[in-house]
Amino acid sequence: MTSDIKVAVSSASLGQHAAHTLDRKIELAAKHGFGGIEVVYPELERYAHTHGLSLAAAATRLGELSAASGVQVLALDPFRNFEGHPTTSLAERLAVAADWIELLRRLGGRYLQVPSQTLRDSHGDRAVLVAELRQLAELAAAAGVAVAYEPVAWARHVSTWEQAWDLVQAVDRPNFGLCLDNFHLITGLWADNTVPGGRRPGGDARLRASLDRLAATDTADKLFYVQLSDGELFDPPYHPGHPFFDPALDPRASWSRHARPFPLEVESGAYFPSAEFLRSILLDKHYTGWLSLEVFDRRTREEHAGLEPAAIRAERSWKRLLEAVKPDAGSLTPEV
Numbered sequence: 087m088t089s090d091i092k093v094a095v096s097s098a099s100l101g102q103h104a105a106h107t108l109d110r111k112i113e114l115a116a117k118h119g120f121g122g123i124e125v126v127y128p129e130l131e132r133y134a135h136t137h138g139l140s141l142a143a144a145a146t147r148l149g150e151l152s153a154a155s156g157v158q159v160l161a162l163d164p165f166r167n168f169e170g171h172p173t174t175s176l177a178e179r180l181a182v183a184a185d186w187i188e189l190l191r192r193l194g195g196r197y198l199q200v201p202s203q204t205l206r207d208s209h210g211d212r213a214v215l216v217a218e219l220r221q222l223a224e225l226a227a228a229a230g231v232a233v234a235y236e237p238v239a240w241a242r243h244v245s246t247w248e249q250a251w252d253l254v255q256a257v258d259r260p261n262f263g264l265c266l267d268n269f270h271l272i273t274g275l276w277a278d279n280t281v282p283g284g285r286r287p288g289g290d291a292r293l294r295a296s297l298d299r300l301a302a303t304d305t306a307d308k309l310f311y312v313q314l315s316d317g318e319l320f321d322p323p324y325h326p327g328h329p330f331f332d333p334a335l336d337p338r339a340s341w342s343r344h345a346r347p348f349p350l351e352v353e354s355g356a357y358f359p360s361a362e363f364l365r366s367i368l369l370d371k372h373y374t375g376w377l378s379l380e381v382f383d384r385r386t387r388e389e390h391a392g393l394e395p396a397a398i399r400a401e402r403s404w405k406r407l408l409e410a411v412k413p414d415a416g417s418l419t420p421e422v
Contacts, residue, residue: 091368092376093404094122094160094311097129099348099381100396103389108133108148114397115157119404122160123152124378125193127186130162141185145192153194160311160376161234161265162190163199169218170209170243176218183222187229197234197310198226199265202241202250204339210243216256223262234265234310239274240336247271247300254308263308267380268363269315269346271296273338277358279320279345280337284357293359301370311376312367314407318345318355346382348403350410354383361410368411379403 100111108129115123125148134144152159165186168179183198190198200222209215223233237250244250247266254263273279275296276289286292324330324337330344347354350361367373379400386396 091374092121093119094124094158094376094378095120095397095400096124096126096163096313096378096380098124098126099379099383099400100386101391101393102382102387103391104132105389106386106393107136109151110393112148112152112155112157114393116155118397118401120157120379120400122158122376122378124161124163124199124380125159125195127162127164130189130193141189142192145189149192149194159190159193159195160378161197161199162186162193162195163201164236165198165200167203167205167208168200168222169215170203170211172205172207172209176221179218180221180225183225187226187231190231191229195231197232197265198222199234199236201236201238202244204238204241206242208242212253212256215243215253219253219262220257220259223257223259227259227261232261232263232310234263236265236267236313237270238267239270240338245270246274247296251303251305251308263310264305265311265313266300266309266367267313267315268349268358268360269313269317269342269380272358272360272363273317273341277317279317279324279341281323282321284317284319284323293362297363297366297370301366309373309375311378312373313378313380314349314360314364315346315379315381316349316351316354316356316358316360317341318347319357320345343382344384346380348379348381348383348399350406351399351403354385361407364407365411 095115097108097111112123134141226233235250237244237247239245250264275292277284278286330340332340347356385391
């Protein structure tokens with residue numbers, strides 16, 4: 087790739103079938119120009135089981151493969167529903183976190199990615215959230231790694247980057263920062279899969295204002311990495327009877343699981359202003375950290391979809407983004 091920007095890809099982006107192995111994904115990430123990879127925890131478990139290894143041994147082996155391939159393990163994720171959990175003690179959760187952190191260390195990884203809490207009956211007291219996340223950060227610091235906190239659009243208490251940034255400042259630890267995902271920002275402000283056309287009224291102005299605030303906010307070195315994907319236009323809109331409908335899920339959660347193609351992949355139904363988002367991050371905010379393509383596309387669940395085609399799609403998507411964010415690129419919202 088002809089860019090100095092550090093770009094990673096999530097292992098989930100390259101295939102979601104059991105035959106799509108983690109070691110091969112690392113090799114393909116390197117082949118197609120990605121300098122980093124996010125390791126999805128269930129894939130690490132599957133690799134260990136397939137090869138008859140303990141999780142620790144599997145992480146060590148994959149860390150060695152990544153280093154030999156020139157691919158940085160960016161993160162181990164997702165470490166879900168940590169803060170404010172309604173039924174488990176903090177000590178129990180920290181014990182599980184310690185196991186994940188040790189695996190991250192063996193992988194040679196940088197970040198434990200923690201999505202914001204989504205359980206409805208979770209505790210939302212800010213003092214509790216700050217105290218628990220601070221202890222998690224201190225546990226990670228002892229192992230030489232960091233915690234990347236991701237605001238999820240349908241989260242119970244922290245659903246915007248502003249709310250997450252407030253927590254980052256309150257936790258006040260050098261190794262606790264943000265993971266910013268464009269899917270969550272855009273579906274919170276601009277996109278709606280339950281209405282014809284897929285757009286929220288006034289969404290353009292809200293998105294622009296949010297991006298302007300982000301650009302003006304001095305996050306210093308606390309914006310650890312940025313995830314990029316797109317959204318497939320639902321036609322007809324999401325409703326009872328839709329193939330992806332699940333009454334137990336927020337519509338955006340179902341969207342995220344089934345219909346998140348690569349950025350600007352209009353042939354797969356992509357219609358988000360993903361390039362506008364990236365343009366603001368790179369040109370307005372002057373962000374120079376890691377970018378990662380995190381995609382959840384139902385088409386990659388089939389074995390016949392193959393790993394190489396997904397890696398080709400990822401590389402093509404990144405090249406499109408680079409072209410689209412040029413200062414003279416004009417309109418950045420893809421035509422659909």
